[in-house]
Amino acid sequence: MKKNLVIVESPRKANTINKILGKEYNIVASMGHVRDLPEKGLSVDIEHDFKPEYEIIPSRRKVIQKLQQAVKAAEGVYLAPDPDREGEAIAWHLYEILHKKNKNARFHRVTFHEITRSAIQQAFAHVGQINMALVNAQQARRILDRIVGYQTSDLVRRQIANASSAGRVQSVALRIICERQDEIDNFKPEEYWLIDAIFQEPPDGPQFPMRLVAIDDEKVKIGSEKLCLEYCSDIRQGVYQVTLVTTKPGLRRPKPPFITSTLQQAASSNLSMSPAQTMRVAQQLYEGVEGAEHLGGLITYMRTDSVNVAKEAQEAAREFISAHFGREFVPGKPNVYRSRNTAQEA
Template sequence: MAKKPQTTGTSLVIVESPAKARTIGRFLGRGFTVEASIGHIRDLPEGAKEVPAEWKKQPWAYLGVNVDADFEPIYIVPKEKAAQVRKLRSLLKSASDLYLATDEDREGEAISWHLCEVLQPKVPIHRLVFHEITAEAIQEALRQPRQIDENLVRAQETRRIVDRLFGYDVSPLLWRKIRPRLSAGRVQSVAVRLIVERERQRMAFRSAAYWDLAAELTTGSGGRFEAQLISVASRRIPSSRDFDATTGELKDPSLLLLDQPQAEQLAARLLRAVPRVVEIEDKPYTTRPYPPFTTSTLQQEANRKFGFTARHTMQLAQSLYENGHITYMRTDSTNLAAAAVQAARDLVAAQYGNEYLSPQPRVYQTKVKNAQEAHEAIRPAGHPFDLPEALRGQLSYDQFRLYDLIWKRTIASQMSDARAHRITITVEADDAVFQVTGKTIEFAGYLRAYVEGADDPEANLAEREIVLPPVQPGESLQWERLEPKGHTTQPPNRYSEASLTRALEEMG
């Protein structure tokens, strides 16, 4: 149980949701009453009818924002929140002090500020901030309470006002010009523009056709591999990126553009030649693990792996957070606390062995603009982290999959690099050059735990390898198959939810 500071009565702790209240209540003993505000208790009015009488006749009343006085917001307590406000006031009457334990982001800070504005407490006020709902985190927050961060409050207020001005002024224009019930917003309008611009690119796109040759070759020892034609008479065969998207023409006229009859004639000619290995290039390379999840990267990966929408991912993450299984899920930081890094490293050693542990703790720098580095990345809560299988019976199917994803990504972030080789075989036949590139994994490293976009890391490792048969420079090969292959350039893909999220993030 959490140790209560020395006071004479009961301390009232206010959080946003009943689920969060129940979880925190388990860690607080006698002397604490935990109650939920059930989200925001105060907001801008929904329309002129909810605006206080003194402002109703103002031309800006429908906005709920006084555009004539530095965009001052007009706040009201919605009818559906009145009963909860009365309950909180009643509890506060018998409290010796007030602890505001709302979320640590802008919205949470604003909820705490609005609670103070509405409840007008006469007792000491403490702001509790924690990244995870665990006994240890609650204890630490009680030892180091702070004041409400006015900068965060103003940041949330500004975003809310901009949302209102955008939505209430631009949306009616959409109703008149396009169709009813459309809405505009600070983020969604930018997203729509990106989607429209991509669609215009697709409409302006002009396709192009080109041909090359696909070969299947066999070695004297019975090995076989496929190779692609890359040049004829020192002229490179084009790929899709060599064509202008708006004209369908080659960007570089020196490339050799083949049509079907030319490709067929070339294949017939080359079948009379003996293909030989002229070069083998073996390049070792390493890849590093991905950083722990931010909100955006979690949404993107859950969409790629499971097909989850961003909304569904956040609903699952909210539930996992409120029940004490993961850290706070709205963050743009890839930073991990020192204790979390150690917990991850301990698990790597225990689950995979010391050879899979990175030599030094890994530290990740966030690349997102305006990131709040004081926050942590999304990771399993507590120390040590609960193993996914230990929670399977407590979680729904989708909750388990998301927790397992977060667990693996966090663990992998402290694992060793993967080492592999990229082997390129170059084959000549008469004046034509073919190439094939294979990959072999020397040491899986972090890939043992986590492969981006794959559900089963072990199975995906096999798929990532392209093993080529052993050959020697100068070795003669045989044609198993040599056939013309036609291609048509494709317009840029429409955005998926994951790719649109990534594009918005990259644009800041």
């Protein structure tokens, strides 16, 4: 019996999905992008609607040969790269290369945002077609990269000795940095002083750190060391008492689920991880950890600016909190967060 062919991006993901789908499916990894603009030359026909000229990436030729052989023996081909613009483009490039090798095979697009048994089974039960709007969005980004990068880099190299390159993103970012540096250079520093004090009564009682912010309801602005010392002298001579104690409950709501940028920020602040390291670890967690008791991925897809959370994940979290901390810590309804209108639902 012929097998169905499933094409994903990475071998780790292939191994995890293979355990879920079973022997009926042949899972193969494309190793990411398989076609791109050639490294040399513009490879974009500006005079004819910016038509790109693609070629198979040299390092992917053996992968393509393997996929072409697998397609010949397949009844159905399931294109399952990541659920974003890059993944959609990879699926389209794979289709363009492979569909001529077996005209009887049915090609399907499969997307899932988490690698769990239920998510994979749901995705394969509701297959779709390649979203050309996403493909064209990726192509527009890639073509702009090439046009701006090639032409700007050539200009920069002629004007600046030992310059390496310029590009669609880095050139704009460099301008923002330069403008910010100009603001810093032109900033006129203004001297100011702060006065902090620790009050304690009796000698072994609790300490209360305080900061001088106002005198007689007027905001204090200390612009010199002399004035600061005068205030300190007056403060030491004063007699103080607590005139009012106010106690009120505080409500702190949990932050929204991570998106790509907030994940990188949290990893940098708390773990001193670089963005590249963070995304590498997140990719491994998404694809599944070898040897883990849990079958499947451990997080949802990490390249996203959507805060949507799968209902299955919500219920799992609520059950865990209830079992380990008590039902009183579980809200009546799950928290709801809204993504921006421009969020990519990946």
